[in-house]
Amino acid sequence: MVTSLRLALAVGLLRVSSLLVPASERSRWLEGWQAELWQLQHHSDDHTSHNAPSPLALSFGAVSHGLWERKEWTMSVLLQDVRFAARALARTPGFTLLAVLTMALGIGVNTTIFSMANATLWHAPDGIGEPDLVVQIGRDRDEEGFDNLSFPHYWDLRESAQSLQSVAAFAGRSMVLGKSDAVEVVNGQLVTEDFFTVLGTKMAQGRDFAGTDATRAPEHVVVISDQLWTQRFGRSADTLGSNLRINGSDYQIVGIAEPGFRGTDVLHAASDVFVPLGLAGLVLGPDYAEFNEPGFSWLWVVARRFPDVAPEALRAELDAIYQSAYFDAWGERANHSLGVDFKVGMRPAERSAVAQILFLLQLVVVAVLVVACANLASMLLARGMSRSQELAVRSALGAGKLRIVRQVLTESVLIACAGGVVAALLTIWTTGAIPALLPMAVGYDFRPDLRVFAFAMALSVVAGVVFGLAPALRASRDDIVDTLKDGSPLAGRRAGFTRSGLVVGQLALSFALLAATGLLLRSTMQAQNADPGFNTANVMTVSLNLDRAGYDPVRGGLFLDELAQRAAALPGVDAAGIGSGVPFTGWSRRSVPWPTPRPQMSQPFTQVDTATVDAGYFEALGMSILEGEGFAPANSGADMAPVVLLSRSAAELLWPGERAIDRLLALDPESDLSESLRVIGIVADVQNRSLRESPRPSMYVPRSQTYAGGSSLFVRAQGDVNTLSAPLRDLVADLDPELGIFSTGTLRERIGRSLADTVLMGRLVGISGALALALAAIGLYGTVSFVASSRSREVGIRMALGAQRSSVVGLFGGEAAKLALIGIGLGMLLMLATEGLLRSLLLNVSGRDPLTLGATALSLMLIGLLAAAGPTLRATRVDPAHALRDE
């Protein structure tokens, strides 16, 4: 009983596993195995061997044999298909080349954007060892996001945290290198002595700061980047040990970091010099002499964690340390927690902003790939038409439908993979060109790595299947008999519909991309013409930092006075002034206690943007005094009672509905301005931070009463502002040859930079839109050609019957116009449905801006008709006699 059950099972298993074997081999295969089973059953008694398997074991052997046969067969068929497809493609080199190039474009734009994401989001900055163990630590504040810490808080973490191997702190600042004519401004960092240890960064030469005693006055030493060593020192062998002048003092170069390492903040400030943090007062000026005050938060903290500590445990431990230290320092509980970010590089908010932009861009380039795929599907359909005879013959000779589908698919995947290889090579070039497209310099290396190449190949296979599927299914559906009989399949008409559909889809996507480009371009144009409340047209700014050049307030004040005077005296200068707040670049904020109690407010303070300026500042920027008076020697002398100007919204915020002039504004007791300030005037509101934000409440204190070492010169030109660039540099160099200029530029350039994301998107979406449009135009051209040639007999008859050329033009032109119109209509709907994605990037332009959408529609229509013009005109040249004879 049991034996026969086993036998039945074994036989069943044999039958099932025979399904693995290719149909053509199946019966033989099964016969062989059944013979073995029979043998086992009937002759096992004769065998003395103990090695005879049980019937079931034999059948399991058959399963593995069947699997092996299947694998071998699949490989051989695949190889055969690939060989066949390659031969077929080689027969039509023109088609193949065009197809591969189309695919290379479609995949290339995708791998390019993907490699940007790969470099910025998934890779730690270069030169960081075991980056998975490095964490960033900061205050996790709801409004401000991830924020920096004060020195004592860093120290507590370093002394107390058990989950961390080592903790380091750093702060990045611009620094002036060298003197006289070799002055340059680079990004530098002040770092604690174990900074490089925490990051796992090795020195290519020399040493880092490890092992130095953090509690003693640090030596005057500096570690430089390989980049700086190359650019400034020409990789000279005696760089190590030589002196480098930074912000007016000499430091000995003791180490050159491994190539590629430029700190952690490579998005904004790829750094080239690293100075011990204890020298902050010397490097950055007197403001930083007391850098270890508990209330002075200026440090970013990075740490190397132990690998086996759970993220939650780490967070909990660090927050507990922070909370108790906070309570000890301030006698109250913190209203925020300590955040831990398990990545190194960008801060969380930046990372999500970058991710958002890249996601949007990836969507855009996927649209380009879809358009490319549609083009190829359309080309393959046309090729399918011309090959339907061949496929029908193969089908008649016994090739199954599945086999035909597989063959056509193999062809498309082969094209796509060839395109993918070209795209991967293209990406090496395009990623090299990205930095030129970016509105700001970034320290990322966008070159593709293995992950990018793997992405290119995966995308190729998917794209190949996507664009090959429709033609493959179509090919397998053709009626063999019809095709073999007259060679012009009825399916041609259906394929025509499919092609038209593909062209409409391409046009719709192109429309959406071009409309998005138009909106982004209009936003940047709006930015150039926007009125932020001050004059942007011909104002040049020159940013300096006297603190970092060792100036004290007295010397600094005199220097700024002279700079302003001499700048105003330059030929072609209308007005010149000094101010610490540069619109769209840097602006500080100050806590201002509510002048009258506000029980409904949770905080006793409000934040007001603050700048230290002089009368020339308002003049150069063309900001008008609305009420009261501006700064003048008579009201804001150095020895007079302190005064302040408020912006209209600040006055409204502090004394709603009341007159603010002559009121006294107290500042918080920690402030350097201990006395109350008398409001002497009201200034117009300006958008000082971003064109996308409404004006923030601001206050202006006079330079004559307060000193700000980090100040900029603002110069308004009578004519072309760019002609002032060189004289202003010369002027600064003349006053102090060692004083580096941190940045110069017109206010308009600064506004442009503040809209970097819009500009970047505009450029990249524009390139994508142009590519998509070119592909769609080729698609439309192909479709109209196809329709025209398949209807040439009809045209011939029409013309023989007396139709005019114009009516033939109307016939095909009308066809093209119809497709274009449907495409534009669908594109419009697509645009309206997705404009929300763009909204955060637009400025003073609605996502449904009729002007942009209308212009895009018009130009798309025009390009569509142009693409159709060639084949249409060709159709009118049909010789009726010729066409009829063919019939």
Added chain:
Amino acid sequence: MHRNRRLGFATVAILKAVDAEHRYGLDIIEHTGLATGTVYVTLGRLQKRGFVTTAWEKQRVADADGRPRRRYYDLTRAGREALHAALDEFGALASGEAISEASRSAPVARS
């Protein structure tokens, strides 16, 4: 590509079994004691490499014996050469000669 690849124990055992006139699947399995799947897959590979050929027994022979016909395997010349080369190598291994010496002097298997 795999012409000069050294043969594994199972492969050599199967070649030797076939050489010793154990010519069909079950017979080889019983003779070598190898797992069923191993024997068949290896026979398939050896066939692809040209070391064995396979042919179905004549139906009348099978009928005369009153059983289903068998699928017989035979060594090709290349298979025999490969077997001998491998046995030389194994012999050298067993007798403690230097392996590199033996494999250098042993004829190379060719497919």
